[in-house]
Amino acid sequence: MPALQQSQIDFFNEHGYLVVENAVDAEALQALTRDFSNWVEESREQTGAYGESFDGRPRFDVESGHSKDSPALRRVNAPVEISDAYFKAMTESRMADCVAELIGPNIKFHHSKINSKLPGAKTEVKWHQDFPFTPHSNDDLITALLMVDEVTDQNGPLEVVPGSHKGDIHSLWHDGVFTGAIAEDAAADCKSKAVSCKGAAGTVCLMHTRLLHGSTANLSDKPRTLFIAVYSAEDAIPQSPNPMPNKHEGLLVRGEKTNRVRSVPYDIELPQIPKGASFFDQQAEG
Template sequence: MQVQQILSQPARVLTQGQREKYFADGFVCVEDIVPNDTLIELQRVTAEFQDKSRAETTSGDTFDVGSGHCAETPILRRLKSPDIQDDAYWSFSTGLMADIAADLLGPNVVFHHSKLNFKWFEASDTVKWHQDIQFFPHTNYNVLTIGCYLADTDMSNGPLAALKGSHKEDLYDQYDAEGNWTGMLSDEDAAGIDMSRVEYMTGKAGSITIHNARTLHYSPASKNPVPRPLLLNCYTSSDAKPYTAHPQPTRNTYKVVRGEQVIWAEHDPRPCQIPPDWSGGYTSIYAAQAGEN
């Protein structure tokens, strides 16, 4: 669907102003939108998984852990595919978040994937500038990610930041000069970003961030010793069809969570870079940006 068609649909959750900001800037932050009881349940389940990660020694199908991770000093970078790890996460993905996705994608919404990222207290934990769509190209760009802060997030603990209007500009090359996938901009390209256009999306626990898959974004390193969790759910319009292998499919991948499946794909003429073949599996953006793959 085109932007004006989407905006002509009645809003379920967001205000019209919030919807218009998303389409104008490529992102929007909405504070204090998650009900408190839902937030408390997500925090409880997340704390349990953090504790379970202590038993891991290397990254696997459930946990992505950083260098030095151990039972005494766990460094959990990501809980992979939370949608299949606990019903609380999947209920969240198909509840309020799906309604919000419909406000920005149109009435027919497909679930793509989820992840739970943790921001740690070390300089190397910067998530560098990148765009999402090169990881999972679709026939059009009605693809977005909704993040939910599970802890209060300000400039001290690495909030998500995005470049206004970048979703309307060209996509970047996320391979290095030797042809290796890095999942990020080169240092040269990153140095050319106009930081006066950058907005840092801060908010209390229960606030959400929403960004389009073309939008340039990153998060700076945290200065807080307490890890900051961000629960992320990615959705697509039903008329946006994938044309590469899914990086990390689950039993919920491509499920219709609002409306219905459509049988006609809509094609955006703008090109999209093709990622490596993910059919053999995928680690995480942390591993790619650190050169661990």
Template sequence: MLSSAQKASYDQNGFLMVEDVVTPDQLKRMQDVTAGLIEASRHISQSDDVYDLDKGHSAETPRLTRIKLPHKRDPVYHEVLTQSGVTQVLNDLLGPDTTLITSKLNTKAPGGGAAVEWHQDWAFYPHTNDDLLAFGLLLEDVEEDNGPLMVIPGTHKGPVLSHHANGVFCGAIDPDDPLFEPEKAVTLTGKAGSMSVHHARVLHGSAPNVSDRARKILFFEVAKADAWPILGASSYIHALGQRRFWDDLQDRTITGQPCLTPRLENVPVTMPLPPAKDNTSIFKMQESGGAKSAFT
């Protein structure tokens, strides 16, 4: 799927945009399922295991920040991860054995849908090595005004900046950090069916959606199978116990086989502790942890 030039660009810059990674049928089915999930949220009055509600959500005007774990909500999302161009890109970059960390569908409502402050995914879930990445599959066209993802090229090879504020892990960097260089940011826009890829250590964020259109992006966060999570990060897997963890690992294997010999590399690790008052989502974490906004 990827050319040698695309692979080299990802290695150097830490991100890619790849066009037409799903079929028109897969795209249409995901759009329809997503519309149905948003419609069903009209009956929800507070965030739960499926929905993160945005400010102003109501039955008349559903406003979401996120649909949680979409690959567990409808088979089409899992199909796209395991049987599409997404899968080919995954294997091109991480090899044949890959594991899902998590999935989420950020819907970013129109007219001020919540920003995601600048951060590095790695700070949330350090592993034994950093062969980790995130896909952002565009379910609708994404343009400059509806809160596109922004990345800073090359930061995957640099330091992991502090994501702490007020003595807790707030899930965002301080925009006054001297190592933060927003003037180098690249905006990732594209047509529906395109996909962004970014390395887990790349600095990225997204501004509020000021358009009259929702910004719907399906995110899969993925690891090479020999990258194992370090105890202490925020993840449900630590509460499963050995038997349930093993069963869960089978469910999260995307391609190939689980790896029982973690590869240990000299990677920078600061544990995401102590937790913010509300760490049920990145939005709540950044808000309750007192993260300073780069978008005000």
């Protein structure tokens, strides 16, 4: 049975995003929650970013003010490398089936992370599109943002601008400085058109790589944990180094390997991302 109905596929193509409930089953969700809670407990013993990922960057990052009594873990880099639960959610879930139906049938994995906003977290994600961080030979890429906790209006939901995947790619450079975010006037315009992606734990927001999006601080006493996995069509070839190098990059998740390259000429020049830039450049503590 298909994971999506035609009306959902049409919605995604028109608006550039789709919210789908029950993208992982209850047992899988429990395992994701358990592993994340364990990482939060471990973080209490740390005073700053810690651990090591594939290219030597810290595995875990914390917000300023993080302490033993008030842990503020805000990022886990490449969790699929260190947790079976996260690896399975990336490969074996309905979430992956949905991605295959939207940009497949042949899809491969690019990178993953957890963005956490623990209660009171001040971290905001500035308005941006993902494609300039991960340019490929074509733009059949989806960022899947799985809600490990319930997401509400209060705990810093992802906000998107419907239909913006059909528009321009915005520069992330302003006055000669790479900010990781679009210009302030464009961001204000996004805010006026934004739709929040909310749902029960286990819901996923599937987002086209060109869609404009951002998110605000967590104003509530409830956590907001998002497991974020980026997939591409198998014939989309990276045009720049992975912003989050990891050992599973290129893993075939659904379908078969064709080794074909599909190139789509862009009418714009993609903004250059400085060497070593990461998604951290989008995050700011408000």
